[in-house]
Structure formats: C-alpha cells, structure tokens
Amino acid sequence: xxxFRVLATALALAxxxxxxxxxxxxxxxxxxxxDNPTTExxxxxxxxxxHDPRLSSTGTVxxxxxxxxxxxxxxxxxxxxxxxxxxxxxxxxxVWNAAFNKVQFWDGRAESLEAQxxxxxxxxxxxxxxSWDDVVARLKTIxxxxxxxxxxxxxxxxxxxxxxxxxAAYERTLITPNSAYDKYANGDQSALTEQQVRGLNKxxxxxxxxxxxxxxxxxxxSFQKFPLHENGYFEAQYHFMKDKGVAxxxxxxxxxxxxxxxxxxxxxxxxxxxxxxxxxxxxxAVKLMAKLQLDKxxxxxxxxxxxxxxxxxxxxxPKQTMPRLPGxxxxxxxxx
Amino acid sequence: xxxFRVLATALALAxxxxxxxxxxxxxxxxxxxxDNPTTExxxxxxxxxxHDPRLSSTGTVxxxxxxxxxxxxxxxxxxxxxxxxxxxxxxxxxVWNAAFNKVQFWDGRAESLEAQxxxxxxxxxxxxxxSWDDVVARLKTIxxxxxxxxxxxxxxxxxxxxxxxxxAAYERTLITPNSAYDKYANGDQSALTEQQVRGLNKxxxxxxxxxxxxxxxxxxxSFQKFPLHENGYFEAQYHFMKDKGVAxxxxxxxxxxxxxxxxxxxxxxxxxxxxxxxxxxxxxAVKLMAKLQLDKxxxxxxxxxxxxxxxxxxxxxPKQTMPRLPGxxxxxxxxx
Numbered sequence: 001x002x003x004f005r006v007l008a009t010a011l012a013l014a015x016x017x018x019x020x021x022x023x024x025x026x027x028x029x030x031x032x033x034x035d036n037p038t039t040e041x042x043x044x045x046x047x048x049x050x051h052d053p054r055l056s057s058t059g060t061v062x063x064x065x066x067x068x069x070x071x072x073x074x075x076x077x078x079x080x081x082x083x084x085x086x087x088x089x090x091x092x093x094x095v096w097n098a099a100f101n102k103v104q105f106w107d108g109r110a111e112s113l114e115a116q117x118x119x120x121x122x123x124x125x126x127x128x129x130x131s132w133d134d135v136v137a138r139l140k141t142i143x144x145x146x147x148x149x150x151x152x153x154x155x156x157x158x159x160x161x162x163x164x165x166x167x168a169a170y171e172r173t174l175i176t177p178n179s180a181y182d183k184y185a186n187g188d189q190s191a192l193t194e195q196q197v198r199g200l201n202k203x204x205x206x207x208x209x210x211x212x213x214x215x216x217x218x219x220x221x222s223f224q225k226f227p228l229h230e231n232g233y234f235e236a237q238y239h240f241m242k243d244k245g246v247a248x249x250x251x252x253x254x255x256x257x258x259x260x261x262x263x264x265x266x267x268x269x270x271x272x273x274x275x276x277x278x279x280x281x282x283x284x285a286v287k288l289m290a291k292l293q294l295d296k297x298x299x300x301x302x303x304x305x306x307x308x309x310x311x312x313x314x315x316x317x318p319k320q321t322m323p324r325l326p327g328x329x330x331x332x333x334x335x336x
Numbered sequence: 337x338x339x340f341r342v343l344a345t346a347l348a349l350a351x352x353x354x355x356x357x358x359x360x361x362x363x364x365x366x367x368x369x370x371d372n373p374t375t376e377x378x379x380x381x382x383x384x385x386x387h388d389p390r391l392s393s394t395g396t397v398x399x400x401x402x403x404x405x406x407x408x409x410x411x412x413x414x415x416x417x418x419x420x421x422x423x424x425x426x427x428x429x430x431v432w433n434a435a436f437n438k439v440q441f442w443d444g445r446a447e448s449l450e451a452q453x454x455x456x457x458x459x460x461x462x463x464x465x466x467s468w469d470d471v472v473a474r475l476k477t478i479x480x481x482x483x484x485x486x487x488x489x490x491x492x493x494x495x496x497x498x499x500x501x502x503x504a505a506y507e508r509t510l511i512t513p514n515s516a517y518d519k520y521a522n523g524d525q526s527a528l529t530e531q532q533v534r535g536l537n538k539x540x541x542x543x544x545x546x547x548x549x550x551x552x553x554x555x556x557x558s559f560q561k562f563p564l565h566e567n568g569y570f571e572a573q574y575h576f577m578k579d580k581g582v583a584x585x586x587x588x589x590x591x592x593x594x595x596x597x598x599x600x601x602x603x604x605x606x607x608x609x610x611x612x613x614x615x616x617x618x619x620x621a622v623k624l625m626a627k628l629q630l631d632k633x634x635x636x637x638x639x640x641x642x643x644x645x646x647x648x649x650x651x652x653x654p655k656q657t658m659p660r661l662p663g664x665x666x667x668x669x670x671x672x
Binding site for chain 1: 387388389390394395396401404405406407408411412413414417419420421422604605607608616617618619643647650653655656657658659660661663664665666667668669671
C-alpha cells in the first residue's frame with residue numbers, strides 16, 4: 001500500500017495538504033480469510049448467488065436488490081425494501097469496498113463478509129427465507145448450481161457455509177481503486193483540485209479523519225458514538241437517537257448509539273446518509289457531522305470544500321459481466 | 337433465415353421429422369422499425385434504463401426485476417411483484433426474443449417494443465411512476481443520462497419517446513440463437529435426440545405448431561382463444577376464464593379470451609405457465625394445452641416427447657456486461 005507523508009509533493013501546490021496527513025491509496029485487492037481463499041470459480045458462483053432473487057421467499061429480492069453494484073453499491077433509499085414491500089429502520093451500506101470493513105452491518109454484529117452474507121437471506125423483512133435449510137434445499141434442485149458449487153468447492157457441498165463463502169469471495173472483488181484521491185496519493189499532483197486539497201486539510205484539521213481513517217476512510221473496524229454531542233440541534237428533526245446501534249444487539253447500555261464508522265469511499269454516490277438514511281445531501285451530512293460529532297457550526301465554505309474532497313473519493317468501478325443464473329427447467333418454487 | 341423441408345436430412349434418423357414441418361432457425365438479428373434503427377449507443381443507453389430501478393416510484397423495481405435477463409427473461413413467478421409488494425393478475429412474458437413478437441403484452445395491446453416499454457413504468461402496481469413527465473424529470477437530473485442520451489440521439493432529448501426507443505433497441509439484442517432445434521434446422525442431425533424428434537413430429541401432427549408457428553414458435557403476431565374448448569376439465573381448478581384477454585382492453589365480446597400466442601423459445605426456463613402463471617410444470621402445461629385447445633387427452637409418452645422437444649428450444653444466452661448506472665451525487669429522490 002502506497003503511503004507517505006505529504007511534505008515533498010503537496011507543498012508545491014497553492015493549497016498544500018497538512019503535514020499531519022498520511023496518504024493511503026485504496027488497495028486493489030482485499031485480504032481473504034485463511035479458510036476462504038479467493039478463487040475464480042468461487043467468485044463466479046458468488047456473483048451468481050449475489051444476483052439471484054431465488055434466494056428470497058418471494059423470488060424478487062437478491063443481495064443486489066439493496067446492494068446494487070450497478071449503482072453505488074446500495075439502493076439510494078433511506079431504508080431498503082425487502083420482500084412484500086417491507087422496509088426496516090436502517091439504510092443499506094454500500095457493498096463496494098465492504099471488504100475493507102473489519103466488521104459488517106451498522107452495528108458491526110457480523111465479523112466477516114461471510115457472516116454478513118448469512119443475515120439478510122433469513123431476515124423476515126429483507127429476503128424472508130424461513131431458514132438456510134430452505135435456501136440450500138432450493139439451490140440443490142438447480143442443476144447449474146450443483147455444477148457451480150462443484151467447481152468452487154472440493155466436494156461441491158451446497159450449504160450455508162459454502163454459499164456465504166462464495167458470496168463473500170465475490171464481494172472481496174468489489175473494489176473501486178483510482179479515485180482522484182488515490183491518484184493524488186500515488187503522486188499525481190494534478191488529480192485533486194485546490195478546493196479538494198483545502199477540503200482534505202479541513203477534514204483532517206477538524207478531526208473527521210480521526211474516525212474516518214485508513215485507506216477506506218472507515219476507521220478500520222472502529223465504532224463511534226453517534227450522535228456524540230447531544231446538543232439537540234438536529235436530534236428532534238432526524239430522530240437519530242431512536243436507534244441504539246450496537247446496544248440493540250448487546251443490550252449493554254455502554255454500547256448505546258455506537259455505530260460502525262462507515263467508509264467515505266464513493267460517499268457522493270450513496271445518498272441518503274446516516275444509519276437511518278434521513279439526510280438527503282452530502283453538504284447537509286457534513287454540516288450535521290460537524291455539529292453532532294465535533295459540536296461545531298461549519299461555515300459554508302468549509303462545508304463546500306469538504307464536499308469537494310469527498311467527491312474525490314469516488315473510484316473506478318470495474319466492468320462486470322452479468323452472471324447467467326442457472327435455469328430451473330420444469331420447476332416452479334413455492335414463492336410467497 | 338435457413339428454412340427447408342425436412343425430407344432429405346431427417347429421413348435417415350430412426351424417428352424422422354414429418355415432411356409437413358418447415359424448419360426455421362431463429363434469426364440472429366431482429367428487424368428494427370424505420371424510426372428507431374438499432375445503434376450501439378442506443379443499445380447501451382437502453383440497457384442502462386432497463387436495469388435502472390430509479391424508473392420506479394420506490395426506486396426498487398426496474399424492467400429487469402420482472403423481466404430478468406440473467407434468468408429466462410422473466411421472474412418465474414405466477415404474477416410479478418411490483419412496487420410496494422403489489423401483484424397483478426398476469427404472468428410476466430419473457431423479454432428474450434420478444435423482438436419477434438409482432439405485438440406485446442398477453443392481450444397484444446402494444447404494437448411494438450417501444451409502446452410496450454412505456455406501459456409498466458406508469459402502471460400503479462408495476463413501477464408506479466405517476467407520469468412519464470416525472471420519469472423524464474428524474475432522468476434529466478442525472479448527468480450520466482444526459483451524456484448517454486446525447487450519445488444515442490441527435491439533439492440528446494430526454495423524453496418518453498427517446499427513453500422507450502432506447503429500451504426497445506436494447507431488447508432487440510436479446511436473442512437466443514443456436515438452440516438444439518436451431519442446430520438441427522441448420523443441418524446438424526445429431527442436435528436433436530430421437531425423443532425430441534418424436535416430440536416435434538407429435539406437436540406438428542397434433543396441431544400445436546399451427547398456432548405456435550414460425551421461427552419463434554409464437555405465430556408471428558396472432559391471437560388465439562384460450563381456452564378454446566370449454567370442456568370444463570381444468571377450468572374450475574385454474575380459473576383460466578376469469579381473464580377475458582383482449583376483451584379486457586377492447587370491451588368487444590368477440591375478443592373474449594383471446595390472447596397473444598406466446599413464444600415457445602426457452603419455454604423450459606419460464607415456468608410457471610399461461611397468462612395467469614397457474615401451471616407449475618411443462619408437462620402439465622402440455623397436457624392442459626392438448627385438452628383445452630385440441631380437446632384431447634394426451635398419453636404420457638406423447639407429453640414426455642413434446643416436453644423433450646420443448647427443451648430443445650432453449651437457446652444460447654449472449655454474454656452481457658452490466659451497465660454502469662450513472663450516479664446521482666448529492667441527490668436523493670423522493671421515493672415512495
């Protein structure tokens with residue numbers, strides 16, 4: 001990973017980046033766990049499963065429905081819509097670069113992409129399957145999946161374990177390198193505008209990047225309290241406090257309002273914002289973060305500069321071929 | 337189009353194809369109307385629009401949701417599920433080879449792919465947009481669409497007319513050539529099994545192919561009464577008679593129970609069957625068609641042979657790249 005203190009390159013610019021800033025370009029490959037090495041066959045299978053609506057009770061909702069890789073890796077809705085038009089209370093996080101989150105879900109309750117992939121399939125308001133046994137039984141009746149699992153796993157077992165491993169392997173390929181920021185980090189001084197450099201400096205100076213740190217601007221796997229400052233300014237309007245974050249899972253009062261720090265990569269493409277998707281625009285999100293996390297009222301110029309910088313975090317989306325979902329000749333599932 | 341009477345080649349087979357049968361391989365290109373020539377830029381734009389859920393009121397339903405090209409061109413549900421989990425009374429027809437239907441929809445109310453594409457977007461139980469003006473207004477705010485329309489159309493106008501033309505142009509590329517049947521039609525005598533040849537002969541002899549005629553086995557643009565024989569055998573069970581077909585649109589009693597003849601291409605992949613999706617398997621569909629259209633009780637062997645033949649109509653699905661759907665930086669639509 002390319003990483004350097006910025007002194008040498010950026011001081012030449014009209015607006016230089018603070019010496020305190022450590023550049024880290026986004027890695028182009030994501031590390032895989034020892035028990036799930038990334039292979040081409042597994043990625044292909046995972047891509048099929050990820051896009052297959054037959055993994056839902058109604059046959060209408062795939063992983064890709066709410067985490068749409070043709071878009072910014074989510075659905076641009078405040079809350080996603082699962083089977084039978086149901087909605088939940090949280091906004092779908094992007095799947096792009098999710099491989100660089102050490103934990104998954106807003107409350108971090110999944111410690112890996114594999115564990116995350118298991119969740120929505122049997123969530124009654126998301127993909128609505130009664131059990132993974134039902135998913136596996138369905139997949140086993142599809143000849144093309146038997147072949148694809150056999151190609152991806154020794155023994156070719158079709159199970160919750162292999163299916164979620166394949167989906168995770170595919171998700172590890174969903175990386176968006178070469179953003180303007182990355183090009184700048186790799187030495188191309190023309191890649192960022194002056195305003196974007198000002199925005200980056202301001203974000204670092206304010207402390208935004210203390211939490212949104214590292215190459216994915218997601219603090220690795222850290223949790224932070226949100227809102228941190230209960231200054232009441234936006235609370236009533238946006239109802240941020242309703243969702244107790246990590247505490248909803250742990251039932252530990254000390255975890256109240258703790259949330260996983262989301263990546264800022266491609267953040268310009270993933271409106272609306274925050275765990276409940278209640279904030280429609282990036283400038284509003286930046287203002288709110290300054291107020292609620294730093295107890296500061298940011299002047300418009302600073303907001304604009306930071307938004308300009310955040311736009312520099314939009315990466316290059318790799319070309320993908322559509323998976324061919326194996327047919328079910330002469331078969332109709334009992335969809336809800 | 338390759339077309340020949342079968343005498344010379346097929347007589348050598350143990351089970352030869354009837355001399356009355358005229359082979360017609362599926363064309364590999366679909367004719368475009370004079371006012372909408374197929375161009376690469378238009379197809380690319382159409383593919384984007386076809387896969388973009390932002391063309392629906394909730395931001396969750398794209399054309400591809402119910403007419404899924406990764407599957408058999410539809411959703412394998414009895415009735416599709418539109419916005420907010422709503423379902424209608426008819427089963428989604430496949431988009432694959434729809435270019436070879438002279439009319440579209442089960443009741444044939446659209447005379448072109450262009451006209452068809454306009455329908456579901458503003459249907460309240462399908463994509464739920466209030467008007468095409470709303471769709472156009474939304475598309476106009478997306479920079480990437482402004483560019484894509486400019487590349488596809490002189491002047492680059494974003495309108496219902498150009499959007500539906502682009503979608504139709506993309507749909508004209510959705511052709512599945514080289515089925516076993518096509519290979520046989522093109523002279524490869526080993527492409528069909530003996531059973532499939534028997535099934536084809538039986539289908540022709542019974543008269544199935546009188547209506548399911550032509551290279552797409554869809555009777556060109558013909559309408560037929562279904563059920564034709566009101567022998568009551570399956571009527572009560574499947575409620576076929578509730579839907580009055582063309583008469584639902586025309587209000588003319590003479591059109592009652594008239595339906596567009598659906599293509600048999602890839603029929604093995606598009607269960608469940610019939611306009612209301614009430615029949616789960618292909619053998620049941622074949623038995624029902626014989627009973628209701630020909631007033632015949634088919635022996636099991638004939639049903640099996642015809643099903644084997646129908647499986648020979650599954651074609652090759654062209655590889656597709658996923659469209660990159662243009663982002664909406666800093667923008668949130670007011671989704672339902």
